[in-house]
Amino acid sequence: xxxxxxxxxxxxxxxxxxxxxxxxxxxxxxxxxxxxxxxxxxxxxxxxxxxxxxxxxxxxxxxxxxxxxxxxxxxxxxxxxxxxxxxxxxxxxxxxxxxxxxxxxxxxxxxxxxxxxxxxxxxxxxxxxxxxxxxxxxxxxxxxxxxxxxxxxxxxxxxxxxxxxxxxxxxxxxxxxxxxxxxxxxxxxxxxxxxxxxxxxxxxxxxxxxxxxxxxxxxxxxxxxxxxxxxxxxxxxxxxxxxxxxxxxxxxxxxxxxxxxxxxxxxxxxxxxxxxxxxxxxxxxxxxxxxxxxxxxxxxxxxxxxxxxxxxxxxxxxxxxxxxxxxxxxxxxxxxxxxxxxxxxxxxxxxxxxxxxxxxxxxxxxxxxxxxxxxxxxxxxxxxxxxxxxxxxxxxxxxxxxxxxxxxxxxxxxxxxxxxxxxxxxxxxxxxxxxxxxxxxxxxxxxxxxxxxxxxxxxxxxxxxxxxxxxxxxxxxxxxxxxxxxxxxxxxxxxxxxxxxxxxxxxxxxxxxxxxxxxx
Amino acid sequence: xxxxxxxxxxxxxxxxxxxxxxxxxxxxxxxxxxxxxxxxxxxxxxxxxxxxxxxxxxxxxxxxxxxxxxxxxxxxxxxxxxxxxxxxxxxxxxxxxxxxxxxxxxxxxxxxxxxxxxxxxxxxxxxxxxxxxxxxxxxxxxxxxxxxxxxxxxxxxxxxxxxxxxxxxxxxxxxxxxxxxxxxxxxxxxxxxxxxxxxxxxxxxxxxxxxxxxxxxxxxxxxxxxxxxxxxxxxxxxxxxxxxxxxxxxxxxxxxxxxxxxxxxxxxxxxxxxxxxxxxxxxxxxxxxxxx
Numbered sequence: 187x188x189x190x191x192x193x194x195x196x197x198x199x200x201x202x203x204x205x206x207x208x209x210x211x212x213x214x215x216x217x218x219x220x221x222x223x224x225x226x227x228x229x230x231x232x233x234x235x236x237x238x239x240x241x242x243x244x245x246x247x248x249x250x251x252x253x254x255x256x257x258x259x260x261x262x263x264x265x266x267x268x269x270x271x272x273x274x275x276x277x278x279x280x281x282x283x284x285x286x287x288x289x290x291x292x293x294x295x296x297x298x299x300x301x302x303x304x305x306x307x308x309x310x311x312x313x314x315x316x317x318x319x320x321x322x323x324x325x326x327x328x329x330x331x332x333x334x335x336x337x338x339x340x341x342x343x344x345x346x347x348x349x350x351x352x353x354x355x356x357x358x359x360x361x362x363x364x365x366x367x368x369x370x371x372x373x374x375x376x377x378x379x380x381x382x383x384x385x386x387x388x389x390x391x392x393x394x395x396x397x398x399x400x401x402x403x404x405x406x407x408x409x410x411x412x413x414x415x416x417x418x419x420x421x422x423x424x425x426x427x428x429x430x431x432x433x434x435x436x437x438x439x440x441x442x443x444x445x446x447x448x449x450x451x452x453x454x455x456x457x458x459x460x461x462x463x464x465x466x467x468x469x470x471x472x473x474x475x476x477x478x479x480x481x482x483x484x485x486x487x488x489x490x491x492x493x494x495x496x497x498x499x500x501x502x503x504x505x506x507x508x509x510x511x512x513x514x515x516x517x518x519x520x521x522x523x524x525x526x527x528x529x530x531x532x533x534x535x536x537x538x539x540x541x542x543x544x545x546x547x548x549x550x551x552x553x554x555x556x557x558x559x560x561x562x563x564x565x566x567x568x569x570x571x572x573x574x575x576x577x578x579x580x581x582x583x584x585x586x587x588x589x590x591x592x593x594x595x596x597x598x599x600x601x602x603x604x605x606x607x608x609x610x611x612x613x614x615x616x617x618x619x620x621x622x623x624x625x626x627x628x629x630x631x632x633x634x635x636x637x638x639x640x641x642x643x644x645x646x647x648x649x650x651x652x653x654x655x656x657x658x659x660x661x662x663x664x665x666x667x668x669x670x671x672x673x674x675x676x677x678x679x680x681x682x683x684x685x686x687x688x689x690x691x692x693x694x695x696x697x698x699x700x701x702x703x704x705x706x
Numbered sequence: 707x708x709x710x711x712x713x714x715x716x717x718x719x720x721x722x723x724x725x726x727x728x729x730x731x732x733x734x735x736x737x738x739x740x741x742x743x744x745x746x747x748x749x750x751x752x753x754x755x756x757x758x759x760x761x762x763x764x765x766x767x768x769x770x771x772x773x774x775x776x777x778x779x780x781x782x783x784x785x786x787x788x789x790x791x792x793x794x795x796x797x798x799x800x801x802x803x804x805x806x807x808x809x810x811x812x813x814x815x816x817x818x819x820x821x822x823x824x825x826x827x828x829x830x831x832x833x834x835x836x837x838x839x840x841x842x843x844x845x846x847x848x849x850x851x852x853x854x855x856x857x858x859x860x861x862x863x864x865x866x867x868x869x870x871x872x873x874x875x876x877x878x879x880x881x882x883x884x885x886x887x888x889x890x891x892x893x894x895x896x897x898x899x900x901x902x903x904x905x906x907x908x909x910x911x912x913x914x915x916x917x918x919x920x921x922x923x924x925x926x927x928x929x930x931x932x933x934x935x936x937x938x939x940x941x942x943x944x945x946x947x948x949x950x951x952x953x954x955x956x957x958x959x960x961x962x963x964x965x966x967x968x969x970x971x972x973x974x975x976x977x978x979x980x981x982x983x984x985x986x987x988x989x990x991x992x993x994x995x996x997x998x
Contacts, residue, residue: 240988274993282988289985314993319986326979333904337931360978363905393865429831430866484804485816485831525807 236262236275240282252290259283273313280309281320288327300331325354325361332364336371344368362391366398374409377402381417388424396424400438407443418445419467426474431482453479456495458502473499473511477518484522493522493529500542510558513565516543520569540569540583556599563592564613576620586624589617611639615652622659629659634667641671641678649675735895737783738875739792740821742775744768747801748813754843763846767853771798774857778864780901780981781877781971794821794875800853803833815856817867823874830870832861868974873909876968881910882939883964889956890946892933893969897943901981902929907973908945916962923959925952926972 239262246255259282266275284306291299304327310320332347345368351361369380384398399421406414418439425431433454439446448459452475464471476499480492496519503512520539523530530536543566550558567588570576578584593613599605618632637652653675656668744767746752746760755763765786772784775796785792796819803812817830834856844852856862877900882892891910897903906929914923927945934940947953977983 244987244989277993278988281991285985285988317993319991323985355978358978360903363975367905481803482831486829487805489804525804
């Protein structure tokens with residue numbers, strides 16, 4: 187049907203004069219119609235009548251009679267009353283005219299129809315700037331304008347249209363992809379501008395950013411290697427963050443350029459080059475790449491390759507300044523040893539890893555680096571909890587010691603460094619579990635503490651579970667703390683239920699926050 | 707860098723090099739079908755549920771996934787109906803990030819493709835969650851809600867799935883190559899029919915026969931527009947070579963008789979507004995408080 191419309195449109199449309207002249211002629215015609223005595227106007231100025239005219243025009247559109255539909259709408263526009271009374275009539279008819287021209291366009295590179303549609307939508311937005319359907323149509327229209335400008339080689343015009351589309355629809359990937367594509371054909375000097383843009387998109391639009399960085403590398407590796415290195419490091423950073431690290435992901439980059447060859451060697455064979463060109467651009471990049479790559483191999487059942495990849499990365503860590511990323515790497519490697527005992531039958535590899543983490547923690551204490559101290563206690567706590575190691579002969583080599591120190595350090599950071607309050611709900615819950623496992627009477631109060639922390643994170647379901655767990659760990663009677671927490675919990679639950687009367691989704695979202703938390 | 711002249715408008719006569727005729731708009735090209743299955747793979751899950759529950763979860767999970775994939779990937783028809791005889795099977799399993807590990811530290815969805823051209827390496831993984839420290843396995847509805855939440859979160863990566871797994875699904879077997887300016891391929895469907903935005907990258911595999919020698923030539927192309935010349939190909943998608951390597955390979959196509967062997971999507975760009983976007987009709991649009 188649609189194809190038939192376009193063919194009919196092509197046959198019926200008169201030869202279109204230059205846009206400006208045409209638009210002027212249309213406006214003059216509308217003025218002439220508007221000057222007719224009201225009695226002569228075919229349709230009254232009331233909205234139902236203009237709706238009726240629009241409906242008639244849409245029937246003509248359905249039959250592919252574009253020119254008649256547009257003529258009909260122009261007359262309807264002239265029939266709209268002047269001033270405020272006619273505002274809604276003018277909005278509707280201008281929207282309809284924009285719609286007709288936009289629909290008639292559909293892939294045609296002729297800009298005239300698009301510009302007409304743009305002009306009519308512009309009139310709607312001038313009176314109702316936030317009108318969603320007009321903004322949405324105009325966002326799509328600007329993409330078509332940009333595509334047509336690109337086809338005619340007008341890159342600046344294309345970029346301007348794509349940016350306008352993005353202003354109207356800020357989450358548009360299509361507009362972003364086209365902006366990248368347009369820069370891909372622009373002069374080399376403008377690629378720095380693209381790089382800055384990509385840096386601001388990177389987190390929210392990794393796919394488009396990856397492509398943009400690849401464009402910069404491809405264009406500049408021979409002429410501006412420093413800029414290309416920066417883009418390559420950012421490209422690799424996106425791969426690591428999104429779990430896209432693979433040999434295939436490098437296929438679009440120039441393999442003959444040595445930094446790409448370095449990256450490929452690292453990803454394919456786990457070999458580190460001597461040249462740390464990425465260190466200044468993306469601190470910790472190698473550790474992040476190794477983490478991502480190892481996880482990918484793990485999912486594919488290649489646990490030995492993962493172990494090899496992660497342990498090699500840790501060996502490199504002291505020389506390469508991997509920052510905080512190496513702590514995560516250590517935690518994941520320790521978990522791998524726990525879950526795959528065959529990789530470390532004697533436990534020697536785990537011991538080595540553990541010693542290294544303790545050395546690092548000692549260093550953090552010496553330099554009084556509270557952030558690192560907290561992070562290392564947390565990681566060690568999680569590692570030991572994973573191994574069910576709640577107690578030990580050596581006082582610090584167990585989960586209870588490490589978790590309680592992690593929680594205490596977070597509190598100290600709050601008072602000393604004005605770090606915002608950290609609820610640490612999961613650590614508190616884990617510590618309570620440790621107390622329970624070891625028969626420690628502190629389990630009760632620790633579960634209550636975890637319950638409070640979950641309330642702080644708005645996770646009512648987990649808070650309820652913590653209160654139940656606390657009840658199960660105490661003897662007879664109810665403690666004052668427990669009653670107090672229950673009262674707060676009940677009040678919070680009631681407020682969510684009250685809110686749900688007005689907004690049912692709030693109840694669902696609050697109760698399923700636990701599931702949401704894990705899923706995200 | 708290969709200089710490409712990209713034009714969405716084709717006005718020149720199409721020089722047909724390839725032999726098979728493309729379907730006209732009235733005979734729409736059918737999308738390839740893929741059967742979606744969902745399996746609870748981790749032993750902890752299998753121990754937790756009765757057999758009937760497992761079957762129900764797997765059936766509902768497959769439906770959830772097929773529906774999600776149909777919304778997000780428009781060039782394959784995902785189905786849960788085993789009777790349709792789909793060429794490919796997309797096996798999705800809920801398992802540990804490290805299948806076979808002693809303790810699950812993280813659960814997620816593993817995707818594996820089976821069917822023509824699908825090798826062992828074709829797999830993808832989406833992280834569902836870190837296993838909750840308090841550990842109970844959620845009941846059927848909650849579990850499926852979690853899977854649904856994952857699909858609606860930014861962890862779900864349909865384009866990554868295309869890149870890593872679905873890029874070996876042949877979406878069509880025929881196309882027309884036009885040799886006059888702009889050089890390129892006319893595909894047997896429109897961009898809208900297969901839910902592709904401009905910029906989508908495809909592989910086109912050709913067999914080139916010159917004398918006794920028969921060789922494969924695969925080119926990477928980019929969907930760059932649509933045919934607007936009235937005629938049977940009006941509205942069909944048009945693709946062009948956009949890189950130097952492709953430009954060189956183009957020359958190889960001139961050396962013998964060419965047959966298209968398959969078209970594959972390797973980098974998928976879906977349209978912003980989903981697979982069947984439409985402008986809001988003036989007959990239904992409202993202007994809120996502006997309108998009396």
